[in-house]
Amino acid sequence: MDIRTSAMGSDVGGGVPRITTEVEHDDSDGDQSIMEMSHPQDMRGDARIRWVYFMLGAATLLSWNAMINANPFFISRLLGSPLRTSFSSYLSSVFTASNVVTLAHAIMTSKHSSPSRRAFWSTALTSAIVTILFLTTFLHHSPAPFFYFIMISAFCLSGCASYLSNSVFAGAALFGAPYMQSMMSGQAAVAVAVSSVQVIGTAISVWGTTPLALAISATNPDGKAEEKSARIFFGISALYMIATLLAYRWLASLQVYTTIMGALENNLKPRVVSDEAGERQPLLPAVLPSTVEGNQIFRVFQTNFIYNFAVGFVFTVTLAVYPAITVTIKPTNMNTHPLLFTAVHFLLFSSGDLLGRHMCSFPQLIIWSARRVLALSLLRTLFIPAFLLCNVELSLHVTPFISSDLVYMLLLCALGVSNGYVSTLCMLGAPSLEHNRRLKGRQEDVDVASTVAAFCLIVGLAVGGFASFGVRAVICNCNPFTS
Structure with missing residues (x-):
């Protein structure tokens, strides 16, 4: 009995790929898709899929890096507020506390939810929130509402990152070691990339500043440089998240993805036919238990x-x-x-x-x-x-x-x-x-x-x-x- 999976439409307006399973008894060509999937060109040489997992890995930590790198901008908008001095501590605490709670829930419910849908909606919501943060650089609000808005944004971004991370780790583990390595590389590289963008944006915003202007801004800061820097930074981050969302939709439309992820979506045993099992063996156990004791x-x-x-x-x-x-x-x-x-x-x-x-x-x-x-x-x-x-x-x-x-x-x-x-x-x-x-x-x-x-x-x-x-x-x- 051979197992085949295919993308059968989508949920909610065609946005989320839905994976279903078909069971057939045709032994003549039943292993064809599996064999094609496990070909070295797919599992080791398909740089396109590895790049998508690199992008997804970076996306899992983009939220955290986005919030901490935008600290100067947030603090500049809290000028005169007693919340200003402890803002960074509040931000770290809210983000990480949300991360603990949502990741625990993601782990406990991972066998009862579709990783594909979780990955899609987590990426989409992150894109939307970062875009809203970009728009805030054009607006000016009183310190207290702005503080609570940032705290709510941090809480939501952290939750999205937890569910996305849980889904992406599961998918990369099923695909095999090369894809897991690509995802881990993306996680490590995103902080450097985000910081580099921040440095470039900041350098542009303060270009030509004289020592006299520095002395004046130190005593009477207007926040213009922080605003310009954050605008560039959030704008690029939003575009990156949208690009990641499109890349993921492309990945989810591939037959190799639906075949591999079918094992996780439907709690089926993945079948990988390979003459180099050590390189392409799924990293998760062959039989996925419904719950972990x-x-x-x-x-x-x-x-x-x-x-x-x-x-x-x-x-x-x-x-x-x-x-x-x-x-x-x-x-x-x-x-x-x-x-x-x-x-x-x-x-x-x-x-x-x-x-x-x-x-x-x-x-x-x-x-x-x-x-x-x-x-x-x-x-x-x-x-x-x-x-x-x-x-x-x-x-x-x-x-x-x-x-x-x-x-x-x-x-x-x-x-x-x-x-x-x-x-x-x-x-x-x-x-x-x-x-x-x-x-x-x-x-x-x-x-x-x-x-x-x-x-x-x-x-x-x-x-x-x-x-x-x-x-x-x-x-x-x-x-x-x-x-």
């Missing part, structure tokens, strides 16, 4: 507690200072525009994070010992007092201990490199049957270990976002780290 999740969480805690703590430390605290650090060189300084700081962190992830592609740089990885994670706590020694914008006017912009940028780059490197070590080690003896060779625990570690990563982001309030309190009340 709660006791299995708890057991795997306990088994991999060191990895899970380590990856969560990595992002707790990072979010405690970045971007809530780092955006308040100003250049000590008076000839440097603060807005450009902030934009470059996002780019440096993102580039460092990408470099840290790339370091794990070299086997000699991978650390498999869970305890050593945990030690590296805990050592990153030192970044918190280190950044408080820099030129943080304070209510108490004191001389910063670290007065060099170069030293600050190097410190920021180190934060990014260690963030990418240590977190990737955790994500590699947690589900590894070969190197993680705690799993005791249980193949059925591999996907659960990966999912639990990813969830702990999100929890770490949320905890770090709330921790930034405490770090900010130290700055405002009794900064003991400056002299």
Whole structure:
């Protein structure tokens, strides 16, 4: 009995591809579509599909990068509001808290919902919200309504990112390792791309600014440069999300996509005929259970507690200072525009994070010992007092201990490199049957270990976002780290 899937129309106005399954008994050509699907040209050489997964991977993290890179614009619109000083902490907390809740729901309901529909609507809603944010750069509202609008936007964007991520991971896992690698590359590259666009847009908006104008804007900011920069940034981001939506619709119309995803859409067993199974074998188990037992999740969480805690703590430390605290650090060189300084700081962190992830592609740089990885994670706590020694914008006017912009940028780059490197070590080690003896060779625990570690990563982001309030309190009340 052979299984064939095909796209049979669409839901709601033709927007969402609907996958149905046909069961036939014709053995003469029943494997033809499967054989074509598993041809090397489709599974390894079809750069078009890999590029779509690259775009989808980037789209899963575009929302977060869009919101944090637009911090200067948001803050400029809150001038005179008591919410201005703690805005970055509120933004990080709302976004990451929403991420935790919605991702948990996405995981629990993943077997009862269509990944294709989730991916389509998540991408469409993200495109719409980013477009609305672009339009806000032309409007001016009072600080309080604007604050709540941004918080609602962050909550919705985070939810869309969670459902999109859950769907895209599932699809890439079924397609195989090359497509999973493309998606992961997209996730790592989006932050660099977004930051680069922000730096270019900022450079254009402040081009020709004189030192006298800098001094005036420092005491009486008008927000025009931030507005122009955000307008360019949100405009390009909206166009990218629309392009991703169109690319996904094209992907969903392919026979190879409907064949592969039919296994996940209908809980069917995927059939991959291959003479190079190691390269093209689906990454998810052949039989997809309708539910994952709660006791299995708890057991795997306990088994991999060191990895899970380590990856969560990595992002707790990072979010405690970045971007809530780092955006308040100003250049000590008076000839440097603060807005450009902030934009470059996002780019440096993102580039460092990408470099840290790339370091794990070299086997000699991978650390498999869970305890050593945990030690590296805990050592990153030192970044918190280190950044408080820099030129943080304070209510108490004191001389910063670290007065060099170069030293600050190097410190920021180190934060990014260690963030990418240590977190990737955790994500590699947690589900590894070969190197993680705690799993005791249980193949059925591999996907659960990966999912639990990813969830702990999100929890770490949320905890770090709330921790930034405490770090900010130290700055405002009794900064003991400056002299």
